Amino acid sequence: MRYFIVEEDKSAGYTGDVDASHKWGLPGVDSCPTCKATWSDTSRAYPSVDLSSVASLADFVEARAEPLEEYERLRELVRPLCPPGAQLEPGTSLGPLVGRAQGRFGSLAAPYPWWLLVQREALDRLQAERLRGLKGCPTQLRFRQRNAPELLELELLSAGRLHPDCLPPKRELRCTRCGRFGHTLPKSRLLDATTIPSGMDVFRLEDFSTVIVCTERFVDACRRLGLDGVAFLPLPLSPTR
Structure with missing residues (x-):
């Protein structure tokens, strides 16, 4: 995978x-x-x-x-x-997203790297593909336009981590008291194969919550259904030992 x-x-x-x-x-x-x-x-x-x-x-x-x-x-x-x-x-x-929205949206949208919004029809089609872990939550977004889309927010659970080889060696990165993870997102990224979740085709990383990750199954379904609005960047996987 x-x-x-x-x-x-x-x-x-x-x-x-x-x-x-x-x-x-x-x-x-x-x-x-x-x-x-x-x-x-x-x-x-x-x-x-x-x-x-x-x-x-x-x-x-x-x-x-x-x-x-x-x-x-x-x-x-x-x-x-x-x-x-x-x-x-x-x-x-x-709780739900509350605020304003305007303009034209694709089937999926990521207005911020850590949000993944989806139009209702697109979510229904993805769920019909039996993708795992897709939970769309209602938003409270106000549109000042005709034919406004119904945007849902995918609830992304935390799973998976980057491999230690991506991070500085011999350094304590997480505070033992408050849990603060004291490292910025590395430019070179490698997903730790030992931390991959089961039963989820889209999730956010445990250690870098601004990063949303999906499986090849999710990408294939989006392309086959013609769903647009987001891009998919390959994330290399560490070899298993």
Whole structure:
């Protein structure tokens, strides 16, 4: 099986633009006691999560940084409402996309590298191909145009990691207290074959959540169905030992 990075196809000529954010989110961390970093990562999102029943809902509306202990308290408060195994790092986005959209969109769209939107008809056709792990979540995007598309957001679970050969040697990259991963996305990328998930044809990487990865099965289905709007860049796979 081959794997690919999913990115916006800038050559497709679509004019679609999205100005939105997710309805809720976890706070960032303010000055981790171990690594001293203040940080958050809003690229990881679970749009199926509904926090409307949470008593302290206001705690998840404003983007901000909190002491590590407060972030951990809020994280455990919402964990039962999230998909099994969800990675709930500081800044994780929750709930539907809310905002404005305009222009022409392809069958799929990646207005940001870490979002993957899909038109309703395209998702139905992909699901009919029996691709695995495709969960489309409603958005709350407002269009000021006729014949506006119905855009859904694919909920991308975290799975798979880049191979250690891509990263600096002999360096501790993840804080043992807050979990911060202290390395930028390498230009040369190699998917670790030992971390490939089963049962998923599209996912985001565990260690670099801005990277969306899909299988050859997903690419073949999109091409066979004539679905456009995104490009597929080959992602080399490390040899198994």
